[in-house]
Amino acid sequence: MxxxxxxxxxxxxxxxxxxxxxxxxxxxxxxxxxxxxxxxxxxxxxxxxxxxxxxxxxxxxxxxxxxxxxxxxxxxxxxxxxxxxxxxxxxxAGESPPPSAGPSREVTPGLRHLLDAMTETPAYLVDAAYDILAWNRLAAWFVGDLSAVPADERNMIRWMFRQPVPEAHWNDPETLRFVRTSIADLRAAYGRWPEDPAIAALVTELLGVSPRFAELWAEHDVAERRPVVKRVAHPELGPLEFECRVLHVPETDQRLIVYVPEPGSATQAAFHRLAERVRS
Missing domain, CATH: 1.10.260.40 (lambda repressor-like DNA-binding domains)
Known part of the structure; x- marks a missing residue:
């Protein structure tokens, strides 16, 4: 050397x-x-x-x-x-590596095949700005039919703060925990990609229109997403409980979000019935 x-x-x-x-x-x-x-x-x-x-x-x-x-x-x-x-x-060669251009929005064929192969598990793929890039058929029962939504409007963080919800929604501890972890993960991405226009535009937009987002953003919590247990009262499937597992894709800084029920649970049975319904 x-x-x-x-x-x-x-x-x-x-x-x-x-x-x-x-x-x-x-x-x-x-x-x-x-x-x-x-x-x-x-x-x-x-x-x-x-x-x-x-x-x-x-x-x-x-x-x-x-x-x-x-x-x-x-x-x-x-x-x-x-x-x-x-x-x-x-x-x-004795040089510091150049910074990457930014987080990727490309959905690789392997990830697309993986999503499609998960026939009894809702799963979807988001980028660093929380735009939903791809999803499987069961996930549509939780995030909606996104094929009818313009690509630039499929953002989970924007939905959290711009969709009208009852005030009681924000008093639910699990909802607040999920929102806080999402904001902390977004700030971590904001630190990794300070020049990314999509992340910067999302943060600027929400700071201007959502006092609640501004309050949480000002807390400066920083943490990559971790698995959490979610309890959902689904309008058609009834009460569900599953682990919201977040799988980080390092090469693209994307996240594969998977709803994993406990084996033998009522939620697993509900997902199985839903899969049979989707296939028929």
């Missing part, structure tokens, strides 16, 4: 390993017929990153100058590095 924090040998090995795992088609290059080793050629990586082949070869051989942040960013793009890999590349 140099005095600048650059770990040349590790950087060289990492670049070689990432180059070897890529197929030309993944970066828009023809496969060719004379590839004796897997992965991209060095000149191809250099071309994709916009640098000289000699400079890139020296990086892979653990020599040459300290790569600039611009060079590292170009290499990360050329090698299709994930967010974690990009951060690692910067660190072994």
């Amino acid at each position: 140099t005095s600048s924090g650059l770990r040349r040998d590790e950087l060289a090995a990492f670049l070689r390993s990432r180059r070897a795992r890529l197929r030309p088609a993944e970066v828009g290059l023809p496969d060719g017929v004379r590839r004796r080793t897997p992965g991209l050629r060095r000149q191809e990586v250099a071309q994709l990153a916009g640098m000289s082949i000699d400079y890139y070869i020296r990086l892979e051989q653990g020599r040459g100058p300290h790569p600039s942040r611009q060079v590292l960013a170009a290499l990360a793009r050329a090698l299709l590095l994930t967010r974690d890999e990009r951060a690692y590349l910067f660190r072994i």
